Amino acid sequence: TKKFHGKKALVTGATSGIGRAIAVKLAQEGATVYVTGRRAELGKETVELIEQAGGTGHFVVADVGDLDDVRKLAQEVGDVDVLVNNAGIFPFSPTPEQSVEDYDRVFDVNVRGTYFLTAALAPAMVAKGKGVIVNVSSVAGQLGSPVGSVYHASKAAMDGLTRSWASEFGGSGVRVNSVAPGPIRTDAAVTQAGEIFEQFANVVPLGRAGEPEEIAETVVFVASDGAGFINGAVINVDGGLVTV
Ligand code: NAD
Numbered sequence: 001t002k003k004f005h006g007k008k009a010l011v012t013g014a015t016s017g018i019g020r021a022i023a024v025k026l027a028q029e030g031a032t033v034y035v036t037g038r039r040a041e042l043g044k045e046t047v048e049l050i051e052q053a054g055g056t057g058h059f060v061v062a063d064v065g066d067l068d069d070v071r072k073l074a075q076e077v078g079d080v081d082v083l084v085n086n087a088g089i090f091p092f093s094p095t096p097e098q099s100v101e102d103y104d105r106v107f108d109v110n111v112r113g114t115y116f117l118t119a120a121l122a123p124a125m126v127a128k129g130k131g132v133i134v135n136v137s138s139v140a141g142q143l144g145s146p147v148g149s150v151y152h153a154s155k156a157a158m159d160g161l162t163r164s165w166a167s168e169f170g171g172s173g174v175r176v177n178s179v180a181p182g183p184i185r186t187d188a189a190v191t192q193a194g195e196i197f198e199q200f201a202n203v204v205p206l207g208r209a210g211e212p213e214e215i216a217e218t219v220v221f222v223a224s225d226g227a228g229f230i231n232g233a234v235i236n237v238d239g240g241l242v243t244v
Contacts, residue, residue, distance in 0.1 A: 001030070002028075002029050002030030003029045003030060003220075003224050003225070004026060004029040004030040004031035004081075004082070004220075004223075004224070005030035006030070007030070007031045007032070007081040007082060008031065008032050008034070008077075008078075008079070008080045008081050008082070009023075009026045009031040009032070009033045009034065009080060009081065009082035009083070009084065009223075010033075010034040010036065010073075010077050010080045010082070010083050010084065010121070011023040011026065011033060011034070011035060011036070011084040011086055012036050012037070012062075012064050012084065012085055012086050012087035012113070012117065013036075013037055013064070013086045013087030013088060014033075014035040014036060014037055014043070014046050014086065015035070015037030015038070015039050015042035015043050015045075015046055016037075016042060016186065016187065016188065017184075017186035017187065017188055017189070017212055018086060018136060018181065018184060018186060018212045018215045018216070019037070019084070019086040019087065019136075020035075020046045020049070020212070021212035021213050021215065021216040022084055022086060022136075022215065022216045022219045022220070023035050023046055023050060023057065024046070024049050024050055024053055024055070024216070025213070025216035025217065025219070025220050026082065026084075026216075026219075026220060026223070027050040027053060027055025027056065027057055028053045028054070028055055029220055029224075030055075031055075031081075031082065032055075032056045032057075032058075033050060033055065033056070033057045033058070034057075034058050034059075034060055034077045034080070035047055035050070035057055035058065035059045035060070036059070036060050036061070036062045036064075036073055036077075036087075037059075037061070037062070037087065038061065038062070038063050039061075040059065040061055043059035043060075043061065044059055046059070047059050060073055060076050060077060064087045064109055064113030064114075064117060065105060065108040065109040065112070065113055066108075067112070067116055070113060070116045070117050070120065071116075071120060073117065074117060074120035074121055077121075078124075079121070079124040079125075079128070080121055080124075080125075080131070081125075081130070081131055081132065082131070082132050082133075082134070082223045083117070083118065083121050083131075083132070083133045083134070084133075084134045084136065084219060084223070085113070085114040085117065085118065085133070085134070085135045085136065085158070086136040087109060087110075087113060088109060088110045088136065088138075088154075088155075089105065089106055089109050089110065090106075090148070090151045090188075090189075090192055090193060091105075091106065091150075091151070091192070092145075092147040092148050092151065092192075092193065092196065093147060093150070094146070094147050095149050098149070098150060102150070103150050106150045106151060106154050107150075107154055107157075110151075110154040110155065110157075110158060111154050111157045111158060111161070114135060114158055114161065115161060118133060118161075118165065121133075122165070122169055122174065125169070125172070125174045126169055126172040126174055129172055129173040129174075130173045130174065131169075131173075131174045131175075132174070132175050132176075132177075132222070132223045133165065133169075133174065133175070133176040133177075134176075134177055134178070134179055134219050134222055134223055135158045135159070135161065135162050135176070135177070135178045135179075136178075136179055136181065136215070136219070137155045137156075137158040137159050137162070137178040137179070137180045137234065138151075138152075138155040138180055138181055139180045139181065139182050139236055139238045139241055139242050140152045140155045141155035141156040141157075141158065141159045141178075141180060141234070142156070142159075142180070142234075142236075142242055143241075143242060145196055145200075147196065148196065155180075158178060159178050159180070159234050162176050162177060162178040162232060162233075162234065163232050166231045166232025166233075167232065170231050170232070175227070175228075175230065175231045176231065176232065177222050177227075177230055177231065177232065177233045177234070177235060178233070178234040178235065179215060179218050179219050179222060179235050179237060180234050180235065180236045180237065180238065181210065181215050181237050181238065182200065182204060182209075182210060182236065182237065182238025182239055182241040182242075183197055183200045183201040183204065183209045183210065183238075183241070184209060184210045184211065184212055184214070184215055185201075185209045185210070185211060185212075186212055197209075200241060203241065203244050204238065204239040204240060204241050204244075205239060205240035205241070205243065205244065206239035206240060207239075208239065209239075210237065210238070210239060214237060215237055218235060218237045222235060
């Protein structure tokens, strides 16, 4: 039988890129996957990809930057075995030019959405004595860049949540980890991060950017019983970028 047979997973921001690859991979491994994001047509495309791969998927529309949506999402999906907090935005700006609106939006989506969706779904995991939460942060949480201060800080915050939640929920058998991607060739990263993306990709010791499927492989492993003693870790999947 497949690793995630009979399990239910929720992946945020699964309408494209890394989240979509994670949703498809979890479904291939047998999970029933709830795909969430803001855009229904793209969510339905992810569900179609899941079905083509022989899996089961459902789309629920939600903006994780909106707390009412987060609560409705948690109610609609109900208890899950695996929660993947992947939704994230990365607008870049030099600090003196940073707008308050973009600052708030980055923290609302990347941090507050992650926080309150986890707050809504962790209690059922704790009650069952098992469950896995994976935060898709970034090596940006461990590095600096000249124009990404808010994004970098938000990803460091996600890793901070990972460590506290590993401590808070670990005693109830619930594991919480971050998977921190390096530069991964998604449409959004290439178009929105452009120059910065290529600068980072060019210094990766393995000599290339990563693919969304390589993050999905790691998330699936971290969420599996094979990773049963991994808790509170930040697992870099970056071709060695942070060693440079
Ligand atoms: P992406 O834009 O394709 O994926 C982000 C997803 O989140 C999209 O589907 C988007 O629609 C969704 N999203 C954004 N705001 C949302 C909101 N308010 N509510 C619900 N969904 C929302 O980009 P990606 O490259 O696949 O990035 C996925 C995650 O990986 C992000 O958290 C990103 O920070 C992280 N990451 C990406 C890279 C990279 O190089 N691609 C590197 C490190 C970390």
